[in-house]
Amino acid sequence: MTPTFPENQQSAARAAFGLFNPEQGRRIFDRTQGSGFEPRVVDVAPRTWFIQPGMVNVGLFETDDGLLLVDCGCAGDGPALLKAVRSVSDKPLHTVVYTHGHSDHAFGLWAFLEAGERPEIVAHRALPTHFDRYMKTAGLNARVNGQRPGADGKAWPDAREDFVWPTRLFDDRLELTIGGERFVVRHGKGETDDAAWVWAPERRVIAAGDLVTGYLPNAGNPKKVQRYAEEWAEAAEEMASLSPSVIITGHGDPATGTDAVADELTSLARYLRIIVEHALTGLNNGVLPDEIVATLEIPEQLRHHPRLPALYDKPEFICRNVIRRYSGWWDGYPSHLLPASQDAQAAEVARLAGGVAALVERARTLSATDLRLACHVAEWAFLADRSDEDARACYREVLEARAGAEPSLMAQVNFRVSAGWVHAATGEV
Known part of the structure; x- marks a missing residue:
């Protein structure tokens, strides 16, 4: 590719x-x-x-x-x-x-x-x-x-x-x-x-x-x-x-x-001190990393500062980097400590949903209103059955839509990793 x-x-x-x-x-x-x-x-x-x-x-x-x-x-x-x-x-x-x-x-x-x-x-x-x-x-x-x-x-x-x-x-x-x-x-x-x-x-x-x-x-x-x-x-x-x-x-x-x-x-x-202090306060109070990141707020004058646009990195990424520095790799969810493989989890979700096709349909519906959540559903469909042509297409479409909507170069590049995964799943050289 x-x-x-x-x-x-x-x-x-x-x-x-x-x-x-x-x-x-x-x-x-x-x-x-x-x-x-x-x-x-x-x-x-x-x-x-x-x-x-x-x-x-x-x-x-x-x-x-x-x-x-x-x-x-x-x-x-x-x-x-x-x-x-x-x-x-x-x-x-x-x-x-x-x-x-x-x-x-x-x-x-x-x-x-x-x-x-x-x-x-x-x-x-x-x-x-x-x-x-x-x-x-x-x-x-x-x-x-x-x-x-x-x-x-x-x-x-x-x-x-x-x-x-x-x-x-x-x-x-x-x-x-x-x-x-x-x-x-x-x-x-x-x-x-x-x-x-x-x-x-x-x-x-x-x-x-x-x-x-x-x-x-x-x-x-x-x-x-x-x-x-x-x-x-x-x-x-x-x-x-x-x-x-x-x-x-x-x-x-x-x-x-x-x-x-x-x-x-x-x-x-x-800007950086606000992120560091927020992350440390959360860690010191036993807040899970996901919640620390979700509750991060940057003052408007900094978010819109003409010399500090988030066009490469993102405040959320910086917050997670601070969390990584001061705590371990585990995100705090007990099931994530010794987890089942992502493919096994996705397969079980697909069974509960009534099959990969149901996940594909839901991911495409969600993509119109909630791209963040749609990414998860599309990824479950793909990981549940990488040979499913519709699941591959959906995964690539939804993640490309997410990348296209992102101003951050780092986010764009990493969302588009999905295209490489889909290409690898086809077995093409």
């Missing part, structure tokens, strides 16, 4: 990631697969640029002694990023800071190295462990992220030579002096435990990586390792205390203007 990017998925991806190309999205580690777009290069302060070569943003600071580059994009972004950098400066590449080890932020540096640059590469001490985890879970990550083999035959890096490793590690704070100017690199857990951000005090500019993206933080991804909403809020508050005038974001558009930046950072922190 060839992966597709339906229109609402492409729209959400463009809104979140800027110059998004589905082909690059499927081959993030392929050095030959660029975004196909001309990079955006924006002068955000004297000798300071926001560069967007594709789905990720890069910060560039020029000093008298050379360039400081913050992040380097996907593997295929390398050549375009090098060209973009050279369009504004001929200074040598002095230092590179990885804000974290994710696939779209730390893999385009090879093009600079092949061009003869030999920068110091700075990262948080946890980043090599992040790369090690990538190697250990290459198959899992390739599948979860929908990756396909690139020109080298690999869908995900699985050997040390697939990475450009940092040359200098730091723990909490590192001060760099480049060209007589001070740059402060700070650790702040958020989307990852190896996250870092860079403060240029003389320019009043922060290169934040994915700690700031111009939309609701990716703090609850259902298929990924632990996120850190609480520390993310702390990092945003620390940034706000510095009164920056510009933030070079990890995705989306940069944040500009002292007051606007302060509002975004403090609102981001408040």
Whole structure:
């Protein structure tokens, strides 16, 4: 089955990631697969640029002694990023800071190295462990992220030579002096435990990586390792205390203007703290996770904040991620502790309902009024008898309708996993 990017998925991806190309999205580690777009290069302060070569943003600071580059994009972004950098400066590449080890932020540096640059590469001490985890879970990550083999035959890096490793590690704070100017690199857990951000005090500019993206933080991804909403809020508050005038974001558009930046950072922190406090209060009072999530309320001014739309993650996902962090994997329902298989449960539901056809009919009826519930019924029908053609069609239709109605890219992608299940059930190659 060839992966597709339906229109609402492409729209959400463009809104979140800027110059998004589905082909690059499927081959993030392929050095030959660029975004196909001309990079955006924006002068955000004297000798300071926001560069967007594709789905990720890069910060560039020029000093008298050379360039400081913050992040380097996907593997295929390398050549375009090098060209973009050279369009504004001929200074040598002095230092590179990885804000974290994710696939779209730390893999385009090879093009600079092949061009003869030999920068110091700075990262948080946890980043090599992040790369090690990538190697250990290459198959899992390739599948979860929908990756396909690139020109080298690999869908995900699985050997040390697939990475450009940092040359200098730091723990909490590192001060760099480049060209007589001070740059402060700070650790702040958020989307990852190896996250870092860079403060240029003389320019009043922060290169934040994915700690700031111009939309609701990716703090609850259902298929990924632990996120850190609480520390993310702390990092945003620390940034706000510095009164920056510009933030070079990890995705989306940069944040500009002292007051606007302060509002975004403090609102981001408040949003996350509301979710964390709600989850912890529920856990401490013995409330089941489902009820904790169902009773989460986000104030209207935050839900409609122009720089915090839930176009990638969702508050509900973040809430569940907090619950996972502070409690076990069990959701508290006794029958779920040592459950019967989902197929066996679905088969029993089908028997009680009078057969798979009854479930299919009910799912289609519900889809007009309650898509959330319709998804469960359609899934029961499919799992009860994967060979039933009508059940397969219903499952795909209902879950596609749910994905089509969702603004969150993460929800869209994961609802559409159902199409892959249906395809597998047909036995087609």
